[in-house]
Amino acid sequence: MYRLFLFVAMSSILPNWLYADLRLGVFEVDATPAIGSPLAYDPMREATLPLSCRGVVLTGEQQPIVICCVDWLGIANDSADLFRNTLAQAVNTSVNRVVVHTLHQHDAPRCDLTAAKILGEYGQAAAHYDVPFIKDVVSRAGLAAAQAAKEAQTVTSISTGVATVENVASNRRLLGPDGKVHTTRYTACKDPAIRDLPVGVIDPQLKLLAFEGTRGPIAAITFYATHPQSYYRTGGANPDFPGMARNSRQSSSGVFHLHLNGAGGNIGAGKYNDGSHENRQVLAERVAAAMKLAFDNRQTSQLESVDWSFRELVAPLAEHLNEAELTAAVADDSTPYALRGHAAEKLAFLQRTNAGIQLQVSRLRIGANQILFMPGELFVEYQLAAQHMAPDSNVMLAAYGEYGTQYIGTRVAYDQGGYETSDRATNVSPRIEGVLTEAMRDLLAASDRRLLPSDYTERTGALPKRD
Ligand SMILES: [Zn+2]
Numbered sequence: 001m002y003r004l005f006l007f008v009a010m011s012s013i014l015p016n017w018l019y020a021d022l023r024l025g026v027f028e029v030d031a032t033p034a035i036g037s038p039l040a041y042d043p044m045r046e047a048t049l050p051l052s053c054r055g056v057v058l059t060g061e062q063q064p065i066v067i068c069c070v071d072w073l074g075i076a077n078d079s080a081d082l083f084r085n086t087l088a089q090a091v092n093t094s095v096n097r098v099v100v101h102t103l104h105q106h107d108a109p110r111c112d113l114t115a116a117k118i119l120g121e122y123g124q125a126a127a128h129y130d131v132p133f134i135k136d137v138v139s140r141a142g143l144a145a146a147q148a149a150k151e152a153q154t155v156t157s158i159s160t161g162v163a164t165v166e167n168v169a170s171n172r173r174l175l176g177p178d179g180k181v182h183t184t185r186y187t188a189c190k191d192p193a194i195r196d197l198p199v200g201v202i203d204p205q206l207k208l209l210a211f212e213g214t215r216g217p218i219a220a221i222t223f224y225a226t227h228p229q230s231y232y233r234t235g236g237a238n239p240d241f242p243g244m245a246r247n248s249r250q251s252s253s254g255v256f257h258l259h260l261n262g263a264g265g266n267i268g269a270g271k272y273n274d275g276s277h278e279n280r281q282v283l284a285e286r287v288a289a290a291m292k293l294a295f296d297n298r299q300t301s302q303l304e305s306v307d308w309s310f311r312e313l314v315a316p317l318a319e320h321l322n323e324a325e326l327t328a329a330v331a332d333d334s335t336p337y338a339l340r341g342h343a344a345e346k347l348a349f350l351q352r353t354n355a356g357i358q359l360q361v362s363r364l365r366i367g368a369n370q371i372l373f374m375p376g377e378l379f380v381e382y383q384l385a386a387q388h389m390a391p392d393s394n395v396m397l398a399a400y401g402e403y404g405t406q407y408i409g410t411r412v413a414y415d416q417g418g419y420e421t422s423d424r425a426t427n428v429s430p431r432i433e434g435v436l437t438e439a440m441r442d443l444l445a446a447s448d449r450r451l452l453p454s455d456y457t458e459r460t461g462a463l464p465k466r467d
Helices: 077-091 113-120 131-150 240-253 279-296 323-331 337-354 380-389 411-415 432-444
Strands: 023-030 052-059 065-070 074-076 098-102 110-112 157-164 173-175 181-184 205-213 216-224 256-261 299-301 305-313 359-366 369-373 394-398
Touching: 023 131, 023 216, 023 256, 052 077, 052 131, 052 256, 065 077, 065 131, 065 256, 074 077, 074 098, 074 337, 077 098, 077 110, 077 113, 077 131, 077 337, 098 256, 110 113, 110 337, 113 131, 113 337, 157 279, 205 279, 205 394, 216 240, 216 279, 216 394, 240 256, 240 279, 305 432, 323 337, 359 432, 369 432, 380 394, 380 432
Parallel strands: 065 098, 074 110, 216 256, 369 394
Antiparallel strands: 023 052, 052 065, 157 205, 157 299, 173 181, 205 216, 305 359, 359 369
8 A cells, every 4th residue: 555655854943042041940730540530451449659740841032842741651642732732832832842751651541632532432432531631631731831931940051960770671572593572571570581581672871961050950851761660450540660760859859850761662671570569669769779870970061052953754654554444443342442442542643644644753952962852662772873873962862752653663673573563562664763763863963874773673582483
């Protein structure tokens, strides 16, 4: 089938801000649903720990920039638009200067208003999404962001830090000598033999960017690539170990903390997590230790300039997405609950993409630091390639923006099999690597334009061949 495949480059032509103009405000609203609301897999029974929607607003002579992150599984399609448009209006900026990400917790809500509309035609929306609650969080986030812009404090300098997170991230995709995925090491792994297998390709580094004011740091933003699950399907909403690490850092440092998930699509704590409940706190403390180290050892640099740029692109759709089949699955009352929800989410992404609605990849540059904001459950190889293609910059990356794509593998990974690149789990084709890589190169002003994320994908493993 012929698919329209466009790549439209949109570049910011706004001049850089001078450092003297920069101010930063912070906001946070509660994002915990009510008991009985649907979490991603089960109805909510209790709020084990509150979920948060938080962000920063950068203001200055140019239009504001908003970076927001929510403790939910994913924010997709029309709901991503609603979030971004509401925040943009709240601070009087362009929607292209607003990014909304999630930390991808699983005892937390899904958020896809397009899928909700599709399911609503069959009276099924409320079983999957708490639409009034979603809209309430968006509207409270807008009010809080507007207030943050008003109360923004002068940024006198920025600082950056880095620390290795010990024994948390591990690659989920374990290959046999034939180069195919032999075993998936899920986020909780009870089998010690699978836990003992090599770590695989990860990015062990947690990076930190802090905005300093006249009375000390105003906000810290951290980036670390991993699925956030210790255990789930408890019915108890909670922000899991990365959110717990963030919360403990914010309360012990007194500095507002925004944590963003890196390209953790094929990464989880499985090697270091047997799923026991006490291990959640252990993982949280390992992440918090790296957050503290990066913060305590941060290096301050003078503000030179601040620049926002973005690219819009049409996602190359996965060949398996079939509108008639997905529509039939959504319409059929005998479709199991989870599959019906997934079919609606896939249909939502398919219909929007076919209508020409594009994905945005964005880049914030502050002096020698470049921060990429990417869609989907991105594989860690994108993050490693981004760092190497711009070796003169300190590159940080947040994934889990627009969630409609679901998993985004490397080109090579799509040939290797495994869960993440299966029809169930990804809504984009292997051509996504080329499209995203071109956008990353342009935004980062890459000095090495030959590097591809696939260059970082392992090709063979030590496990025996599947029979
Ligand atoms: Zn995931």
